[in-house]
Amino acid sequence: MEIQQQVLQIKAPKPKRRVKIDENCDPLSKSAAFLRASKVQASLPPELPSFVKPMSPSHVSASFCLGLPKKFCDAHMPKQDETIVLVDEDGKEFNTKFLVEKTGLSSGWRAFSIGHKLREGDALVFQLIDSWKFKVYIVRVHSLNATVTVSRNQIEFGLRNSEIAEDMDIDSHQQNVQDKALVVLDQSGDGYADSDVLDGLRFSQSVLDFNDIQNIDDFSIVVDDLVVDSEIPKHFRIKYYELCHSQKSYLHENLLKGFNVKLAVGIILETVTIADAIKACKVDIARDDLATWDKTLKAFEDLGMKVGFLRARLCKLVGLLFELNELLEAKKNEQVKAEEEMRRVREVIKNLDVEIESLELKGKNLELAFCTEANAPW
Template sequence: MAEKERWPVCSFMGDGEAVAVPHSKLKKKGRPPIPKKENVFKELNGVDDDPRNPQKRRKGEGTGMGIVIDAPPCNTQAYQRAKEVQANLSPQFPTFLKSMLPSHVAGGFWLGLPKKFCNLYMPKLDTTIALEDETGQLYETKYLAQKAGLSAGWRGFSIAHNLLEMDVLIFHLVQPSKFRVYIIRSQESDELDGALVLLKSDGCRKQSDDANDHKNSGMIFCANVSHPDQVENTSEDFDSGIRFSESVVSFKQVTGVENFRIVVNGLVIDSELSKYIRNKYYELCCSQRSFLHDHLLEGLNTKLAAGIISETINIADAIKASNLTTSPDSLVIWDKTLKAFETMGMNVSFLLIRLDQLMKLALKLKRYKEVTLERDHAAEELKALEAKLLEVKQTINRLDQENDIQHMHPERLETMFQELADAPW
């Protein structure tokens, strides 16, 4: 009687399905045949891989256990932290998560991307894809369209960032051929990752309800949502959210606020600013005949760039509204803030010059008040001294009038005292 065939289990983490394969159909190398079941390797938050790639394999105890193919679990602390970071990213740009397997960080250095993501957003032909890390450093990789993965260049990125198995990466497609990559370390479960701290420090995301409810189809980076309350003085482009700039426009080509665009890292970020801030910023740029943000650091977060512009306008308005009663501490804070913006490439030198002039005048006013107060105190002390001097002079005059005592000498008085004491009764 033939021995009852034993069934090993091949577990794939793509969609959580377990596919049973007869032991007799296992290949000689011990690898189970790829089941022809549709969507077995369906991506789930980017956790997928081509089954032909090397994965962690372990043999079961005994001769009939077969082979179990493991993929990274989705319930690790690193993965949960990665989901938190992903939730803080702009929903206008597509993202996916990727847990690192041994094949990603050692050996072949091949990174398979989610096929569904590639079908929706990635180029249809082989091309160069740039990976930008959290410091703004760019790494070029080769994207293979048919294989839906990154090959040449990925090894350098992996080694440069010391990627380890079970690390989780968030890929943020900020441009058609550029990913911004956030790394969540698996061995730092007790500490917050830098990416999470950075994104949470930006505060709440300014997303309109319409933009949040809008469902993207294909490579849509901005929702074409109109805002009736902003149509009067702004163009349709201003209401369309963050998008790629179609061309490079110099400030000389700007003829009015209608065609004024705020472009940072190739992205139009007008929608990140209120209509008031945008109009005031246009006026400020006109006063200097240039885009004040033209030289902001490359790779600067768009929300941070919008925050710099917004705070620059707030400080400019505060400077205009300042007067002699404005606290000197406020002037110092504005000065420090503008100098910080200047180090990041914002053209605020004219504001710093004006602020420096105001601070010098305020310092002179402060010194004038101090000198005036000190002089008043000195005048009061002089009056007190003059009164004391008068009193002393009066005392001297009174004593001078006692002539009988004034003309006697102490020795003579002592002699008279002794003679009188010794005189007979």
């Protein structure tokens, strides 16, 4: 309700400045960067407050302003304008100005952004390590091993998206990630609030029962009472609808109440990506890739996603590969034994040829000796 009240109180949007958009920064890469940043945040000591901040155009060009989550500011930031120190991963410090009325950083942020070559889609983890001092961890949108790449035979995750499953300790960090990821939908109604965060997002009055959905035009993706269709590319939305339609239910409907919206969008995108990769895989795919997908889906399932049918398909594929590999290995062993037997037979034949040739020679000598003996004088 608090978020809803904030959204309802948002003033009419001011005309936006024209900023240069990174055309190469696709939503899937942004989601991968945010997932990695959330994983980094979950690994930090819980006693030190932190939050994740995805970079939008206004943060890295033009006005160079950085709005901070209002809830975080109310709980941990000074009540008057103050100098805030940002410490990068090399230990270098940057002084910035925190403006209480704007709940954001002004002077000094531009130097930090340019100095670290921040780009739209990068995700930053801010950890409050001392009074008015943040440790900043930067997750790059394009230099990750977290970029999702789909080929006909495999999918590589930047985490090599297996890191999502292996490193996300769902039981111990799930609530921590949600409590600390304060970037979503935190609006203050001023110029420093992220105008692009709520663009297209709206509260849902009701969720249509899936059995009442006739086609994709009736299909909306609602997470924690927010319609997130605008956050998902059209072709991903179509494929996600097909997956939901195959199961006659919203795959995400069991995600925990209050679940981080950006993280939920990333999970939906990854689910579609894995489903596509499963459809495209061939018999020569490495079993490690199948295991990686299953671990990732298992992590999503632990969070409430209905992906059991995808895991069941992977299980069947692994079973088929195991059966095929077992049979192939057995036949190869038979082939080795047969070749060994043939080698021994060839050796026996060779020895027999030598013996036969020797006996034939003896036969000729025997014929001569026999005739000599038969015609000898009495």
